[in-house]
Amino acid sequence: MKKTGIVFSFNTHKTSKIAKRISEAFEDTAKVEMVNVEEIRPEQFLGYENLICGTATWFDGELPNHWDEFVPDLEDMDLKGKNIAIFGLGDQKGYPENFLDGMGILAELFEALGARLVGFTSTEGYAYESSGAERGGQFCGLGIDYETQGSKNKERVNAWVEKLKLEFR
Amino acid sequence: MKKNRKYHIKTTGKKTLEKWFRLMTMGRILDDRAPNYLKQAIGWSYHAPFAGHDGIQLAIGQIFDREKDHLFPYYRDMLTAISAGLTAEEIIYNGISKDLDVAGGGRHMSNHFAKPEWNVHNVSSCTGNHTLHAVGVARAIKKYKTPGIAISSQGESSVSEGYVYEAINGASNEKLPVLFVFQDNGYGISVPKKDQTARRKVADNFTGFRNLKIMHCNGKDVFDSMNTMAEAREHIEEHEEPVIVQANCVRIHSHSNSDAHDLYRDDFELNYVKEYDPLAKFRRLLLRYERFTEEELDAIEEKMKEMVRKAHKAGMAAPDPSPESIHDFVIPEPYIPDKYTDGTHNYDAESKKLIQGLNETLKAEFRHNPDIYIWGQDVAHKEKGGIFNVTKGMQQEFGKERVFNAPIAEDFIMGTANGMSRFNDKIRIVVEGAEFADYFWPAMEAFVETTHDYWRSRGQFSPNITIRLASGGYIGGGLYHSQNIEGSITTFPGVRVVYPSFADDAAGLLRTCIRSRGLNFFMEPKALYNSPKAATPIPDDFEVPFGKARIRREGEDLTIITYGNTTHMCLEAALKISGEDGSGVEVIDLRSLIPLDKETILASVKKTGKVLVVHEDKVFSGFGAELAAQITDKAFEYLDGPVKRVGSTFTPVGFNRILEGAILPDTDKILKAARDLLEY
Numbered sequence: 096m097k098k099t100g101i102v103f104s105f106n107t108h109k110t111s112k113i114a115k116r117i118s119e120a121f122e123d124t125a126k127v128e129m130v131n132v133e134e135i136r137p138e139q140f141l142g143y144e145n146l147i148c149g150t151a152t153w154f155d156g157e158l159p160n161h162w163d164e165f166v167p168d169l170e171d172m173d174l175k176g177k178n179i180a181i182f183g184l185g186d187q188k189g190y191p192e193n194f195l196d197g198m199g200i201l202a203e204l205f206e207a208l209g210a211r212l213v214g215f216t217s218t219e220g221y222a223y224e225s226s227g228a229e230r231g232g233q234f235c236g237l238g239i240d241y242e243t244q245g246s247k248n249k250e251r252v253n254a255w256v257e258k259l260k261l262e263f264r
Numbered sequence: 265m266k267k268n269r270k271y272h273i274k275t276t277g278k279k280t281l282e283k284w285f286r287l288m289t290m291g292r293i294l295d296d297r298a299p300n301y302l303k304q305a306i307g308w309s310y311h312a313p314f315a316g317h318d319g320i321q322l323a324i325g326q327i328f329d330r331e332k333d334h335l336f337p338y339y340r341d342m343l344t345a346i347s348a349g350l351t352a353e354e355i356i357y358n359g360i361s362k363d364l365d366v367a368g369g370g371r372h373m374s375n376h377f378a379k380p381e382w383n384v385h386n387v388s389s390c391t392g393n394h395t396l397h398a399v400g401v402a403r404a405i406k407k408y409k410t411p412g413i414a415i416s417s418q419g420e421s422s423v424s425e426g427y428v429y430e431a432i433n434g435a436s437n438e439k440l441p442v443l444f445v446f447q448d449n450g451y452g453i454s455v456p457k458k459d460q461t462a463r464r465k466v467a468d469n470f471t472g473f474r475n476l477k478i479m480h481c482n483g484k485d486v487f488d489s490m491n492t493m494a495e496a497r498e499h500i501e502e503h504e505e506p507v508i509v510q511a512n513c514v515r516i517h518s519h520s521n522s523d524a525h526d527l528y529r530d531d532f533e534l535n536y537v538k539e540y541d542p543l544a545k546f547r548r549l550l551l552r553y554e555r556f557t558e559e560e561l562d563a564i565e566e567k568m569k570e571m572v573r574k575a576h577k578a579g580m581a582a583p584d585p586s587p588e589s590i591h592d593f594v595i596p597e598p599y600i601p602d603k604y605t606d607g608t609h610n611y612d613a614e615s616k617k618l619i620q621g622l623n624e625t626l627k628a629e630f631r632h633n634p635d636i637y638i639w640g641q642d643v644a645h646k647e648k649g650g651i652f653n654v655t656k657g658m659q660q661e662f663g664k665e666r667v668f669n670a671p672i673a674e675d676f677i678m679g680t681a682n683g684m685s686r687f688n689d690k691i692r693i694v695v696e697g698a699e700f701a702d703y704f705w706p707a708m709e710a711f712v713e714t715t716h717d718y719w720r721s722r723g724q725f726s727p728n729i730t731i732r733l734a735s736g737g738y739i740g741g742g743l744y745h746s747q748n749i750e751g752s753i754t755t756f757p758g759v760r761v762v763y764p765s766f767a768d769d770a771a772g773l774l775r776t777c778i779r780s781r782g783l784n785f786f787m788e789p790k791a792l793y794n795s796p797k798a799a800t801p802i803p804d805d806f807e808v809p810f811g812k813a814r815i816r817r818e819g820e821d822l823t824i825i826t827y828g829n830t831t832h833m834c835l836e837a838a839l840k841i842s843g844e845d846g847s848g849v850e851v852i853d854l855r856s857l858i859p860l861d862k863e864t865i866l867a868s869v870k871k872t873g874k875v876l877v878v879h880e881d882k883v884f885s886g887f888g889a890e891l892a893a894q895i896t897d898k899a900f901e902y903l904d905g906p907v908k909r910v911g912s913t914f915t916p917v918g919f920n921r922i923l924e925g926a927i928l929p930d931t932d933k934i935l936k937a938a939r940d941l942l943e944y
């Protein structure tokens with residue numbers, strides 16, 4: 096597996112914790128680097144063939160600022176040949192109408208730029224009304240709900256990383 | 265941010281970006297400084313900070329075109345107003361309520377920014393009621409086929425108000441060019457939005473409405489807000505239908521300076537709303553994408569601070585409004601008849617019924633002036649013309665553009681009348697405010713609002729509206745088809761109130777109402793519509809001036825002051841008394857309650873020394889209480905007895921005819937009171 100970048104905001108609370116957990120799950124099998132999306136430069140992002148991007152959803156379906164402010168740079172990138180996995184944080188009880196929408200926004204963007212999305216997961220075990228992250232019955236990444244299903248984080252992360260090990264090239 | 269949209273951090277011109285940054289920076293400086301004025305006891309006691317709404321407010325002001333649009337900002341819209349063109353001075357004059365305040369010279373509450381001259385309308389504090397005004401003015405935009413749109417702005421919580429639903433229903437039904445903006449900061453003062461409605465995004469409550477597009481944007485992001493508002497405008501212009509834009513915002517500060525948000529928001533929340541400061545985000549973007557250098561932005565910020573400092577000085581030096589000015593602009597000067605100067609005539613011809621007088625006058629005025637409109641429930645469907653047929657034949661003659669039905673939504677009927685008359689000062693609107701006066705109560709907020717628009721804007725906007733209402737009882741109509749509501753209506757400055765009792769006066773007063781600027785309340789005694797008692801000859805061009813009572817019978821011994829249905833009973837009683845013992849009873853038909861003909865009343869009281877006030881409405885707190893008090897005040901030494909009153913009991917009007925008879929005044933009750941007083 097090629098060098099993998101985990102991109103997320105270092106200023107977040109819960110997203111950071113999950114990023115850490117993910118990197119730990121890779122243990123010795125991979126070279127995993129943590130990158131702060133708040134300071135990232137386009138060349139840095141393009142330097143990875145395998146990317147894990149983490150975002151929460153804020154304000155009823157919005158991408159947090161740290162990602163949103165990087166989007167104008169992303170839009171000019173050619174992401175063909177990149178393998179991108181996304182993990183999203185959301186609260187299915189508090190925001191059932193927009194559960195994990197942020198993950199969906201990133202997925203749409205990366206796909207439009209030519210990236211190959213990996214790490215889709217089943218929506219089973221979640222209860223919400225609608226989600227921008229849902230694609231044909233699956234989430235377009237890993238859904239983490241710290242607020243209402245925090246006890247499942249470990250198991251979900253571990254299973255996801257095992258899957259990524261197979262899907263990343 | 266999407267690359268294919270009109271505005272983008274990488275492609276938008278530097279001049280434009282600079283303009284936005286200047287406006288946002290100046291707005292923020294003013295927003296941050298406003299509380300100081302209160303702390304120093306200078307003013308601005310109501311300030312609802314906009315910080316956190318910056319993206320959408322910039323966008324509202326930027327897409328507003330003062331040459332053709334109408335903008336209805338709300339109390340949190342300081343940046344909207346600045347972005348629409350108001351200067352720092354104008355903001356401060358309003359904030360500290362100076363005479364130079366362009367909204368209305370310090371008459372309206374602070375933080376209610378307006379500039380009527382540019383159609384940045386002076387709106388109420390009644391949250392969201394200007395949605396009806398936006399719909400009304402959009403109706404005019406459509407009817408007169410002029411370019412432009414109406415933009416209404418409010419918070420998400422006030423969408424709970426019933427009139428907002430009425431407004432959006434009307435805009436969707438009539439396909440009107442209205443852009444409704446909901447600035448969603450998650451709270452209505454301290455109430456979280458989950459307590460308002462089941463959906464987190466209230467705009468989506470309207471998904472079932474036809475001819476309506478719903479859009480969402482990030483109101484904290486300048487580009488998303490600008491793009492969404494520009495697209496919304498294009499949609500309205502292309503598809504000729506309304507749009508709702510819900511903009512996600514944060515409220516960085518308390519609701520206003522009388523709120524303390526740390527009572528209901530925890531540190532986590534207080535912190536993240538600050539982190540999402542839209543101005544800080546815009547600044548970061550300008551730097552990150554190298555559109556501006558730090559030094560350039562610092563220089564702009566310095567300049568804006570200087571501008572605000574100057575404006576502050578101007579504000580502190582500006583004159584206050586004078587206490588003597590309070591009586592200016594309560595209501596505009598009415599139309600003054602030049603032929604029938606006292607509202608009487610000697611025309612001799614066949615008598616016409618009161619209903620015919622109204623119908624013919626309406627038609628004559630509609631022929632005379634192409635800018636008159638009428639709407640209401642049931643006013644126009646084939647042969648039906650009004651619940652009592654007062655508007656019969658009008659739609660056939662004047663068409664559906666000028667004579668049309670309204671939904672069963674009295675607040676909408678009244679509120680859109682207010683809005684439509686904002687289009688220009690030529691327009692005259694007649695509404696059947698409700699099918700019965702009893703059903704006017706749902707319209708009361710729009711009515712109250714309309715009574716003070718002229719005063720509040722210091723004469724910059726006159727709602728030129730006549731509200732017609734079928735009033736009163738004696739038809740066995742029970743609690744909801746018998747009410748007289750003038751006792752309530754006459755407590756509001758800013759409206760003329762008339763209540764004729766004969767066909768000629770009805771025709772003459774209606775003509776004067778329609779020709780006048782300002783708000784008129786025209787009460788029609790529905791029991792007399794077809795009554796031979798009220799039928800009179802009516803000159804074709806008859807006019808009755810406001811504030812001229814008519815002495816219907818002269819006498820020396822007792823004055824009866826009355827109006828509406830009871831005029832006829834008083835005349836019967838007077839006739840009977842004179843037949844019995846020759847006592848002379850003078851009967852004054854007021855015709856107009858506001859303005860009131862005090863001279864005629866006082867002259868009569870001085871002559872007779874005894875006064876009986878009679879009206880159909882309740883004695884307790886009825887309009888007669890005001891009459892009695894004024895007479896006692898002005899003519900005490902001429903009185904030979906107490907001012908007595910006859911009217912309804914302090915009960916609702918019962919449906920059973922026996923109950924109705926016991927409650928409403930009649931000739932016998934008047935006779936008894938008159939005899940008692942004569943003998944006093």
Ligand SMILES: Cc1cc2nc3c(=O)[nH]c(=O)nc-3n(C[C@H](O)[C@H](O)[C@H](O)COP(=O)(O)O)c2cc1C
Nearest residue numbers: 107109110151152154155156185186190193194195
């Ligand atoms: C104001 C606010 C709005 C939110 N909106 C959403 C939402 O629309 N959809 C969702 O799935 N989660 C939403 N959430 C939940 C967050 O995504 C969740 O709390 C997440 O764990 C935050 O991660 P972070 O601390 O790393 O930012 C929201 C949380 C807050 C505080």
Ligand SMILES: Cc1ncc(C[n+]2csc(CCOP(=O)(O)OP(=O)(O)O)c2C)c(N)n1
Nearest residue numbers: 340389390391419420421422449451452453
């Ligand atoms: C008809 C009416 N009811 C109550 C109030 C008192 N009030 C003033 S502002 C406000 C909250 C409005 O919240 P929202 O519409 O969300 O706007 P925001 O202030 O949050 O921007 C209330 C209840 C009012 N002004 N008018």
